[in-house]
Amino acid sequence: MVVAIAATVLLGPTQAPVAADAIPDFRPEQWGLQAIAAQELWDDNLGQGITVALPGASVNEEHPDLVDNILLDTEFGDNDGDIEKGNAAAALVAAHGHGRDAEGGVLGVVPGATLLVLPTGGRLASAVRFAAQEGAQVILLPETDDEVDLTGATQDAVGRGALVVGPAGGREDPNVLTVAGTDEDGELVSGSPDSEEIELTAPGADLVTANEDLGQTEVTGAPYAAALAAGAAALLRAEHPQLRPEQVREALVEGALPGPDGLPALHVPSAQQRASGAAQDIPVIDEDLIDQREQSGNVPVWAWFVAIGAVLVLGLLLLIMWVRRSTADPYGVQAVRKEEEQRIAAERAAEEASSGRRKKGGRRRKPRGG
Template sequence: MLGGNSRNRTHKRHLRTAVAGTAAAVFGFAPAPVAADDIPDFRPEQWGLISIGAPDVWEETQGEGTTVALPGFAVVEDHPDLRDNLTVDTEFGEGGDEVTGTAAAALVAAHGHGMDADGGVLGAAPDAALLALPTEDDLPGAVRHAANEGAPVILLPENDGGDDLAAATEEAAGSGALVVGPADGGDDPNVLAVAGVDEDGALIPDSAEAGAIDLTAPGADLDTADPELGAAQVTGTPYAAAMAAGAAALLRTHYPQLGPAEIRTALVEGSQQGPDGLPALHVPTADAEAGGTAEDVPMIDEDLADRADEGGGVPVWAWFASIGAVLVLGVLLLVVWVRRSSADPYGVKAERAAEDERIAAERAAESGPESRRRQKGGRRRKPRRGA
């Protein structure tokens, strides 16, 4: 079944308040989802995080900047422990098992809630981003989409061993993604197959054969989130895979120069001995293993740098041509500025010229023929008396 399997077991913890229940009984409406403040802090009970040692590396890395894609998982968007970490893309569908999906997502990257994030549950990589791609009939397509989006870690809900899914995981691995999935019998070399163990270190019931298991991780009685905005206790192989995917996000953030093969090797080679000699996930030693590998892997591609030094640099003539072009452009801009500054953008000069013409016309009118005759003859003499 997509998004989970028949071996999974979920025990929901109903956290509705007594007030909400009483109101529903009296007024006949359904109680609203529980508020974040009503969800207790389950972190002291999260034995899985302590078992894999995730908090021991949180001072160095919490998965920030790394996206874990969840193709095939339906996840509620408004859970207080996942808010702001989660993006849901419904391009491939909207249905699916929200119980399994929300629980798995929280085991990867839940961040708690409250003023100081002191409530709810935490995932292995609480600062990682989550991209949920729910689908019930196109898991290979969702895997390819996750790879195209550049997700460096992809968590599968199942590994059925089908050709279509195998082709999709091969493409994803080729694009630089570490694909993690439950060890449920599928034989896909491109998937890190993870089996679940209980708090005593024993494989959970109905686990795959040892030959189909690459890594073990906590997968029983794990406290995590549920779709009703509360918490649930879950058991199942997909949840063990989710813990491993969160650990992969931690390493990917801490050592971004490492590819999926190196991260996978660090998780397996940096593990501790688990049941039947199987490798058991342990983040601090895996981080140390990845750190040793990262010392020999530069942060930049040295081959590209060498090619740039040999002949990929800018020729000297190109530098001079560029400088000349800049100078010419500067001169042109200066000329344009001078012309604009000496122009008459507001029509002041034109207005003054028109005023001068008006004044000249008035003066010309005042100095007509009569005026000129008076000016020519001077003052008239008064006639004498008796003349």
């Protein structure tokens, strides 16, 4: 109930008709958001606490539809890339709209999530690994060609618990959920790769999103379909944090609706039902996932030995302190007793000395003869 009220305050009514005296809704028609029915989950879940990483992207972090949702880190490159593409993808994932006087702006699939934006230059693989190390639950890859090999980085990311999503058509990578775009008629957009390279489809044509300035634009392409899928993955991860990346990936694909050429089409409510079934018998703290993270090298073996040694040394020190404290005389009882014994001994010695003097000076014998 609290989340529902917060969603209403933040996002405004999304389906109810506008009354004559109500604030008008100036948001554009976002057919892609409606097609995947993401808003059906918003009453209970806006993605709070979830981080979606965008390695290789540059953004205008002051855009009113994105401000406060973006965490920009320029460790791997300056924020001077294609901001038009970066803003478009970021807003499709997690735009929150803007304005309280009028319900303006665009909305993303998961408007309560944090976007970790990592401009990279030529260090995309390092940024992917960094995103996973920072705890990103979903990583959205940019469009790349066959020459860019991220297999090692994406494998490490999955091992750390991140679901990696990317546009179909790049180098084959089994660690990445590949997504192609469809138009409003449900057909693949022009230039889409062969079906064998596509694992999931999502709306990817004429999508209204944020531009590089303070307004809106329309975009088409697989990177933007992947952005919607990444947002959907973030919603599922917020709802079911105990699920592993491969389980969320399966829920998105197996919980999809029939799409073009027999391919699955993203549908958030049915994916949510699939994820709920998978999570039913899994505790929120997943021991298998903890073991998996340990095996991925998150904590080296030598660190465990150091930690255990430190605990043993600390325990030994505490034992020594306890023994010393228990054998000491914190309240001075023994000291008082010793002082009392010394006083008694002194008194006895004094009495014995006094008795001796009385014996020497006792009755005198009378002299003989007069």
